Amino acid sequence: MANLATTALKGRHFLRVADWKSDELTVTLDLADELKALLTRGAPHRLLPGRSLALIFNKPSTRTRVSFEVGICQLGGTGVSITAEHTHLARGETLKDTACVLSRYVDAIVIRTVAQSEVDELANHSSVPVINALTDSSHPCQALADVMTIRERFGQLKGVRLAYLGDGNNVCSSLMVAAAKLGMSFVGAFPDGFEPTEQAQADAREAAAESGGSVEITRSPEQAAAGADVLYTDVWVSMGQEAERDLRLAALEAYRIDEHILALAGPEALVMHCLPAHYGEEISEEIVHGPRSAVWDQTENRLHAQKALMALVLR
Ligand code: CP
Ligand code: NVA
Numbered sequence: 001m002a003n004l005a006t007t008a009l010k011g012r013h014f015l016r017v018a019d020w021k022s023d024e025l026t027v028t029l030d031l032a033d034e035l036k037a038l039l040t041r042g043a044p045h046r047l048l049p050g051r052s053l054a055l056i057f058n059k060p061s062t063r064t065r066v067s068f069e070v071g072i073c074q075l076g077g078t079g080v081s082i083t084a085e086h087t088h089l090a091r092g093e094t095l096k097d098t099a100c101v102l103s104r105y106v107d108a109i110v111i112r113t114v115a116q117s118e119v120d121e122l123a124n125h126s127s128v129p130v131i132n133a134l135t136d137s138s139h140p141c142q143a144l145a146d147v148m149t150i151r152e153r154f155g156q157l158k159g160v161r162l163a164y165l166g167d168g169n170n171v172c173s174s175l176m177v178a179a180a181k182l183g184m185s186f187v188g189a190f191p192d193g194f195e196p197t198e199q200a201q202a203d204a205r206e207a208a209a210e211s212g213g214s215v216e217i218t219r220s221p222e223q224a225a226a227g228a229d230v231l232y233t234d235v236w237v238s239m240g241q242e243a244e245r246d247l248r249l250a251a252l253e254a255y256r257i258d259e260h261i262l263a264l265a266g267p268e269a270l271v272m273h274c275l276p277a278h279y280g281e282e283i284s285e286e287i288v289h290g291p292r293s294a295v296w297d298q299t300e301n302r303l304h305a306q307k308a309l310m311a312l313v314l315r
Contacts, residue, residue, distance in 0.1 A: 009312040013123045013130045016116070017140045017177040018203040022211055025181060029148050032301070032308035039074065039304070046076030047311045051107040053079045056089075057133070058113040059239045063275060064133045064141065067302040068110050068310075075307055077314075080106065084113075099125035107314045114240060129313040131306075136170060136240065137197060142274045143174035144305040147182055149298040150230055153270060158183035158212070163228035163265070165189045165221050166255045166282050167248070171234040171274045173200035180207035180215050187216040189224035191251045221255050225264040230294075232272040233257050233282045249281065257283045262292060270294040 009024060017025070038045040053072045057065060069079040084090055089098055099122045102109050109126055111119055112133035123130040132140050151157050162179050164172050168188060173196040179186040186204065188196065195201070195217060204215045218224055225231060236252040237245050257271060271283075271292045279285040288295050 010315050011129060012313045013126075014140055014309055014313065015119055015123055015130065015132045016138050017143050017174045017181065018207070020181075022181040022183075022207070025144070025147070025178065028144060028305065028308045028312060029151060031311060032144070032148050032304040033152070035307050035311070036301070036304040045074070048072065048107075048314055049076035051075070051077035051314050052105070053077060053310070053314075054102045054106040054109045055079055055081045055133070056084060056087075056109065056111045056113070057081065058084045058111075059134065061112055061133070063299055063302050064110075064112060067306055068133070071303050071307040072310060075311060077107070077310075095121045096125040098122070099130075103127040108310065128315075131309065131313070134170060136238070137200075138174045139170045139274070140174045140178075141302065141306055141309070142171055143178040144309065145298060145301040146175050146232070146272060146274070147178050147184075148301045148305050149272065149294055150184075150270075152297065152301070153294060154229065159185060160229045161185045161187065161227060161266075162230045162232060163187050163189070163224040164232045165224060165257055165261065166233045166252055167194050167236055167238070168196035168200075169234060169238050172196055172232075175232065176200060176204045176215065177207060180204040180213045181211055183211040183213040185214045185216075187218065187224045187228070189218050189221040189255060191219065191255065194251060221261060222264055225261045228265040228269055230270045230272055231257055231261065231265050234274055235276065235278050236282050237278070252282070256281070257287060259287075262287070272298055275299055 072079045103126050108129045110131045110133045114136055116135040116137045119132045154160050162184050168190045176186050208215045236248045271287055273295050277288055
């Protein structure tokens, strides 16, 4: 495993995609492919014997939590899942003190929470790597698995046209920046007011200028889908946005991935969704379980991509 010779990433936080260089992302994807192959043929790969991981979840999770817990176990380590409400965080202990405490026990901290600033605060005071497992504004671990899946299917990322339709949310923002860094052609179709943040757009445009990729934003789902190699969507109501449900569904109705949109994309175009899906809203169950879907590989690749990430950043 040539990639393991690299020590450059030891101790690094993974807080947002924009913080990592394209070659650092590529090293992670290469190792993820290797770890996937090893697991598939039942070969041992206990790269982190005796290491431990704290997992703080302030929002629900199925995939992220399970893939991190299983992943650290397969690497020879142990994961400790913490629900904030059962810790002193819920009683006012600061993130700073929590970071100092956990740094004395574990080799890395995974956190899913509301504000990106909470992840940054934890990282500022942690002496072990902090991994962002989703905030309101980003989901970098999802983006890693997504580009891994696209590269696996197309053999490359440069020039692959990725169309994202719907809400320019956390998943979209991280994916857009990752795609731009890796030379992809990203096109997002969003209703007025649902675009990714200015910061995410600026990060993506800067990355695309360096990589030779491109970033385009349109109001037209048809224009985005035309000739796309990958069609991607996510839920219209993210965790914490439940009060805006009616408004969001009405605004996003025209951005559904359906048979009409599929027909506009390339004949071999893949469909992706980070899950959980809300069938009848952004996509149908038939499409997610249909022949064009890469969703189940995408969800599996969360495990391999995060194992690679842990193997590279944990000391
Ligand atoms: N895609 C994703 O992050 O899923 P979970 O919310 O189940 O972790
Ligand atoms: N955008 C969704 C992603 C879930 C993995 C949310 O934040 O709820």
